[in-house]
Amino acid sequence: MVLPSAAGTEPRKITINDVAKSAGVSRQTVSRALNDKDEIDSDTKQRVLDAARALGYRPSRFARGLVRQDTMTIGLVIPDLLNPFFTEVAAAALEAARTRGWQVVVYDTGDRAEEELGTLQVISSQVDAVIGYFSCPEGELEKFTRGMPVVLIGREQRTRFSAIRIDGAAGVHAAVAHLVAQGHTRIGMLDHHTRAEPSVRHEWFTTAAAAHGIEAGMVVGADQTADGGGAALRTLLGEHPDVTAVFTFNDIIAIGALREARRLGRNVPRDLAVIGFDGLQLGALVEPPLTSVALDTRQLGALAIEQVARLLSGGEALAADDLVVRGELRLSGSA
């Protein structure tokens, strides 16, 4: 591959005009050659193509996009690509977008609020709409997304934006009911620890626990990784050795807890029942298979794309009541 190495000089962008000049034809002829249009002699076409290659010409997608504005690009902002839950959502969104012929740009904020803003700033001039998990204040969000459709996922507070609510109340209630029915009374929770305030999933847990008349104070924050889940379980069992069941913020933490339980010689589910949240496909691969409050990630992705479509078309958006994905207890081996 031979490219003109711009030695020292500013590598001035090569435009269609440079190619035209080099091939001794007009812009339009170059355009015709590159786009496989009709009205062009095959010899001329080859000459243009050669000239373009020799110059290392790359058409500007902006200029092209400007004139024929037929592409829609959605920005998908997620906290962590390595967390399977988000990749499941991303895959679902990608699939839903594909049926519309839309592009999806994926961004990873690393679960840090400051990255969110940076990403948002960049994104705002790159996409036509944004779908994502955001933990930053709503004001900041609005500032960077002026006039752009935004669909939030899993944000609980009432908001000016469209938000797909994840409602796990019933699912968590069912999970606790299941544990209680199995005879458990000392149920702990491994929560998300990076947020200052307790998570909504934790609230669901305490509510469910209260409904069953059991204590819900045995909570330990966990890093959003399997190792974090393991460490948190160790801490929890250290503080409350009589715990016989744990509910976790998500499946990754649960899987770490599963592993840690094995290391501690606790048989799951006999000595320790574990129930996760998310319902990852991954949960079926571990031993024992994970019981979890499962979310339909495909529906989640599809809903988000659907709502974006409505916002973009200026049509009637889906109401908040329709923008809900409900967690459902899926029983398996671990509880």
Next chain:
Amino acid sequence: MVLPSAAGTEPRKITINDVAKSAGVSRQTVSRALNDKDEIDSDTKQRVLDAARALGYRPSRFARGLVRQDTMTIGLVIPDLLNPFFTEVAAAALEAARTRGWQVVVYDTGDRAEEELGTLQVISSQVDAVIGYFSCPEGELEKFTRGMPVVLIGREQRTRFSAIRIDGAAGVHAAVAHLVAQGHTRIGMLDHHTRAEPSVRHEWFTTAAAAHGIEAGMVVGADQTADGGGAALRTLLGEHPDVTAVFTFNDIIAIGALREARRLGRNVPRDLAVIGFDGLQLGALVEPPLTSVALDTRQLGALAIEQVARLLSGGEALAADDLVVRGELRLSGSA
């Protein structure tokens, strides 16, 4: 073939001029208001902002990109977002791209060659360069990527494009050597089955087996999922009940085999040793932890981005010998 179907269905696009007219100011003032520029009265600014919101104005990212061409977007094409290996690579590429201030657009082809072409067609006018896994003929590839830098991953044949080679020969050799040292002589393989020809990883396996003087004919094709791995193991053990160790095309298949072995009452590694390929983080979560020929996905992603950078700048590209990621045997519980 997926073509960009008529995406936006708005009757008429609202431009900056419409907002200007509506607010009774000039284009430039609108621009100033929207971009938080200085030379504007705060009252005017608010009036413009209100007008923009009332009209539902969204700036064109193409026009904006045209005039200040400072954004670089890389297209990352992977076969399956739900396979953790690819998300690890994607995460690595995203991270490497971020340090350069680049965007990454992720595409999922579903491991189907026809999707690759459709994706390529769409992508070619959307990104500045392409990184990806492609199984389609090179000619097709070139046709859709005219003049655009392309970096392939894991393609073995010599190619006109830059390609990052995955070299597992030594790693697989070490894996087989390890199994032989443990006393195994009947080693089977669970290969990838969707390609017509046998995989390169299979060749590495037969070569390594030959070097150790053991038979390598016990091969079963597997679907690229855990279930596929399980089914393939069952088939393999049905055909060759004396097999005591298996090497798999990748970790997902290996994890499925692990689970199936447990169901069949075979203890791993005592009754059946399992060695995977890829070295997924996921491998550490299953029981027993997976022994695998590990690839450095971060290096893979970083290399790809680095090469793209060199191709784009017109500078000297990395040579084929530098574009290699080598698999390395990482011992763990399963073998």
Next chain:
DNA sequence: AGCGCTCCCGTGAGCGCTCACGGGACTGCC
């Protein structure tokens, strides 16, 4: 010659936006 037709190719216009510049209105100060 004149006409119509096909095959190529070029020219003007414009997509929607930002940048550089110019300029009016108003202030303060000599």
Next chain:
DNA sequence: GGCAGTCCCGTGAGCGCTCACGGGAGCGCT
């Protein structure tokens, strides 16, 4: 009054490309 300075705001130009036209050249036919 004159001048500089500040604060706003508007105008022309142009980013790189494609689309809609127009038009020359060559052909065959009347």
